[in-house]
Amino acid sequence: MTGPALSVRGLRAGFPDHPDVLAGIDLEVPRGGLVAVLGASGGGKTTLLRVVAGFHPAAAGTVELGGRPVAGPGLHVPPERRRIGLVPQEGALFPHLTVADNVGFGLSRRERRGSRVAEMLELVGLAGFEERRPGELSGGQQQRVAVARALAAAPELVLLDEPFSALDAGLRSEVRDQVREALRAAGASAVLVTHDQQEALGCADLVAVLRDGRMVQTGTPQQIYREPADLGVARFVGEAVVLPGSLRNGCARTPIGMVPVASANGSGADESGSVLLRPEQLRASADPHAAGSATVREIVFHGADTTVVVELGDGLRVRCRQPDVPDVRPGDPVAVTVHGQARWFPETR
Numbered sequence: 001m002t003g004p005a006l007s008v009r010g011l012r013a014g015f016p017d018h019p020d021v022l023a024g025i026d027l028e029v030p031r032g033g034l035v036a037v038l039g040a041s042g043g044g045k046t047t048l049l050r051v052v053a054g055f056h057p058a059a060a061g062t063v064e065l066g067g068r069p070v071a072g073p074g075l076h077v078p079p080e081r082r083r084i085g086l087v088p089q090e091g092a093l094f095p096h097l098t099v100a101d102n103v104g105f106g107l108s109r110r111e112r113r114g115s116r117v118a119e120m121l122e123l124v125g126l127a128g129f130e131e132r133r134p135g136e137l138s139g140g141q142q143q144r145v146a147v148a149r150a151l152a153a154a155p156e157l158v159l160l161d162e163p164f165s166a167l168d169a170g171l172r173s174e175v176r177d178q179v180r181e182a183l184r185a186a187g188a189s190a191v192l193v194t195h196d197q198q199e200a201l202g203c204a205d206l207v208a209v210l211r212d213g214r215m216v217q218t219g220t221p222q223q224i225y226r227e228p229a230d231l232g233v234a235r236f237v238g239e240a241v242v243l244p245g246s247l248r249n250g251c252a253r254t255p256i257g258m259v260p261v262a263s264a265n266g267s268g269a270d271e272s273g274s275v276l277l278r279p280e281q282l283r284a285s286a287d288p289h290a291a292g293s294a295t296v297r298e299i300v301f302h303g304a305d306t307t308v309v310v311e312l313g314d315g316l317r318v319r320c321r322q323p324d325v326p327d328v329r330p331g332d333p334v335a336v337t338v339h340g341q342a343r344w345f346p347e348t349r
């Protein structure tokens with residue numbers, strides 16, 4: 001195979017009553033890479049996977065798998081000839097078949113008799129579970145069997161549709177790590193769609209943010225979190241503290257004081273806009289001189305860290321997320337300090 005595992009260009013697709021669910025999508029999955037498509041519920045993630053898998057027609061644009069065109073003007077390669085492994089939201093295992101038969105379902109009789117099924121179960125940490133039925137497995141184990149089944153036929157690409165959403169929160173991160181490891185060990189290329197930003201940031205090599213039928217930003221998890229393309233992306237991928245400001249020479253004047261700004265063009269003249277910080281960049285500390293300018297409103301202890309909600313003089317509230325538990329109470333005056341640099345978003349006219 002040559003070229004990226006998946007290349008989607010200018011893809012449009014939808015339904016008679018929603019023709020622009022996908023309104024010109026570009027997406028590339030490097031070979032051996034795991035790309036998360038992050039989007040709000042109803043944003044078209046499942047539709048995208050269905051077009052890539054061949055279950056839904058593309059209205060315009062092209063889809064290539066390993067450099068081979070599978071959808072485009074006048075072309076529609078059927079799903080069974082695309083060599084795609086699918087992991088649906090809830091594993092969708094055959095309840096009457098054993099784990100081994102589920103994993104071997106798409107394989108030839110010869111392959112089923114060989115060692116492939118056992119290898120796949122080993123890969124997902126379920127060696128020895130061959131003879132069990134899906135009903136005798138936990139939700140997380142069922143999802144891992146679904147991943148083993150998707151990987152068994154050595155597909156060109158694995159598509160995972162919110163694969164952890166049915167698992168409870170405690171189990172989710174553990175199963176996610178196991179699945180990511182299995183995909184890596186198999187050298188698989190994969191697309192995972194999710195509306196959960198923790199999941200996207202925590203397990204993908206690249207994150208593509210889908211909004212209004214388009215990819216608004218694609219980058220590493222760090223880039224998406226630290227250098228979001230706009231305030232919408234910033235809010236979608238994590239907690240955002242957005243303050244009004246006026247920028248001059250790389251520093252913004254804000255309600256919490258002067259804040260250094262990353263990669264802003266120093267135009268010399270003052271520019272109005274918004275400063276973006278993450279709560280973990282802010283610290284509140286006792287300061288009697290701050291009376292009237294910043295007051296503690298709430299303190300929430302999380303165990304590993306603490307959130308201090310501070311009201312600024314103009315009524316604006318900011319959340320500081322800090323490793324220490326500051327010696328303050330609601331009503332106390334505090335100073336708010338900034339760690340690191342903020343992002344700057346000029347006012348759009």
Ligand SMILES: Nc1ncnc2c1ncn2[C@@H]1O[C@H](COP(=O)(O)OP(=O)(O)OP(=O)(O)O)[C@@H](O)[C@H]1O
Nearest residue numbers: 015018021039040041042043044045046047048195
């Ligand atoms: N069969 C259908 N007929 C008409 N409209 C549909 C159909 N399936 C989905 N849609 C619409 O297309 C849009 C995108 O749906 P899709 O299932 O792709 O979103 P999603 O991002 O996967 O959502 P979720 O995260 O909730 O699963 C939605 O507005 C939905 O109502």
